[in-house]
Amino acid sequence: MLPSAANLPLGLYRIAPRVPKLRLSCTTPAGVQMWPTIMHALNPFEGNIFAGSHLDRAGNARRDPAWLATQLGDPAARFLPLWQLKAPIHAKPTPRLNWLSGAQAQESLTSANAILLGIDKEQVPHFAFDAESEGDTTPFANLQYEEVRSIAPSIARGDASLLAQARSLIDWHRRHGFCAVCGAPTRMAGAGYVRRCTSTGCGVQHFPRTDPVVIMMIVHGERCLVGRQRWFPNGFYSTLAGFMEPGESIEEAVRREVWEEASIEVGEVRYHSSQPWPYPSSLMIGCVGEATTDNIVVDQHELDDARWVDRDVVRRAIDQVTAKSFDPFTKTGPRDEPGEFELLVPAPMAIAHQLMRSWVYPDGR
Numbered sequence: 215m216l217p218s219a220a221n222l223p224l225g226l227y228r229i230a231p232r233v234p235k236l237r238l239s240c241t242t243p244a245g246v247q248m249w250p251t252i253m254h255a256l257n258p259f260e261g262n263i264f265a266g267s268h269l270d271r272a273g274n275a276r277r278d279p280a281w282l283a284t285q286l287g288d289p290a291a292r293f294l295p296l297w298q299l300k301a302p303i304h305a306k307p308t309p310r311l312n313w314l315s316g317a318q319a320q321e322s323l324t325s326a327n328a329i330l331l332g333i334d335k336e337q338v339p340h341f342a343f344d345a346e347s348e349g350d351t352t353p354f355a356n357l358q359y360e361e362v363r364s365i366a367p368s369i370a371r372g373d374a375s376l377l378a379q380a381r382s383l384i385d386w387h388r389r390h391g392f393c394a395v396c397g398a399p400t401r402m403a404g405a406g407y408v409r410r411c412t413s414t415g416c417g418v419q420h421f422p423r424t425d426p427v428v429i430m431m432i433v434h435g436e437r438c439l440v441g442r443q444r445w446f447p448n449g450f451y452s453t454l455a456g457f458m459e460p461g462e463s464i465e466e467a468v469r470r471e472v473w474e475e476a477s478i479e480v481g482e483v484r485y486h487s488s489q490p491w492p493y494p495s496s497l498m499i500g501c502v503g504e505a506t507t508d509n510i511v512v513d514q515h516e517l518d519d520a521r522w523v524d525r526d527v528v529r530r531a532i533d534q535v536t537a538k539s540f541d542p543f544t545k546t547g548p549r550d551e552p553g554e555f556e557l558l559v560p561a562p563m564a565i566a567h568q569l570m571r572s573w574v575y576p577d578g579r
C-alpha cells in the first residue's frame with residue numbers, strides 16, 4: 215500500500231534527484247506529488263519497532279466515565295498485566311502476549327487502575343494495568359514475564375507498540391503519585407492519561423510526558439560518524455544521540471549534540487523516522503545530517519570514543535548483526551566473541567540500526 219504524502223518522512227522527499235517518467239499524486243486535496251524513486255526507497259522500511267499500534271486510542275470517548283465503565287465491563291475486553299514493568303507472555307509455540315479476560319483480571323481492576331490502550335476494529339477494548347501494585351500474592355505473579363526490550367522483536371509489531379504504550383504509562387503513574395504543584399497525592403483519571411491532584415484547593419491535572427531525543431546519522435561523503443559510551447559492549451558503536459532541550463528545534467538539537475560530543479559541525483539535517491522508546495518515555499527522532507567538518511575531538515565526559523567509519527564497513531556490520539539475529543544489549547554473544555566483529559552496531563530493533571541501514575542500502579534491503 216502506498217503511504218499518503220502526509221505520512222512521508224520529510225527528508226526522504228529529497229532522495230530522488232532523477233527525473234522519472236511517472237509520478238504519483240496523493241489523493242488528498244493537497245495533491246502532493248510523489249516520485250517513484252521515493253516510493254522505492256520507502257517501501258522496504260516498515261517502521262520502527264514500538265511504533266505501529268493497531269488500536270484506536272479513543273482519545274475523546276475515554277474522558278467519559280460512563281463510556282469507560284462500559285468498556286471495562288465488556289465481556290470481550292482484554293487485559294494486560296505488567297509485572298515489574300515486564301510483559302506477560304505465552305512463550306510457545308511462538309511468543310505472544312498473554313491477554314487476560316475480564317473474569318481473570320477482575321480482582322485487581324477498577325477504573326482507578328485500568329489504562330485503556332485502545333479499541334480494535336472489532337470494537338474490542340484493550341487495557342493494561344500494573345499487576346505489581348497489588349502485591350506479590352496476586353495470581354498475576356505466577357504468569358511468565360519477559361523484559362519488554364527482549365520480547366518486543368519476537369512478537370507482532372502492533373503488540374510491541376502496545377507494550378511501549380503500557381510500559382511508559384505505568385512507569386509514569388508510579389513516578390507521579392504526588393502533585394508537583396502542591397505536594398498532595400494524585401489519582402489516576404481519564405482512562406490512565408491524566409493524574410489529578412486530590413487537594414480541593416489545587417486540583418491540577420498532570421499529563422503523561424514524552425521526552426524527545428534526537429538520534430542522528432552524520433555523514434561526510436562515504437563515511438559516517440559513530441560513537442560509543444563507556445558502558446557499551448566491547449567493539450560496539452552507534453549513532454550519536456541526545457535529549458532535546460527546551461526552546462530548541464530538532465535541527466538545532468542535532469547540531470548542538472554533535473558539536474558537544476565530537477566537535478563536528480553539521481549543515482543540512484533531514485528527518486528520517488521516529489521510534490517510541492519506553493525507558494521510560496522517550497521518543498527517538500531519527501535524522502540524517504551532513505557534516506561540514508571532519509576533525510573529531512571527543513568530549514570525554516560524553517563519549518568513550520567517536521570515529522568516522524566507511525560505508526562498506528557499516529554495510530558489513532549491518533549484515534552481520536542482522537544475520538546473527540542478536541541484540542548486543544540483551545545477549546552475551548558479542549562479549550564472548552570479541553574478535554568476531556569488525557564493527558558491532560545496534561540490532562534491527564533500534565532506530566540507530568535503521569538509520570545506518572537506510573544509508574548503506576538507500577534502495578532498501
Ligand SMILES: [Zn+2]
Nearest residue numbers: 393396411416
Ligand atoms: Zn496539587
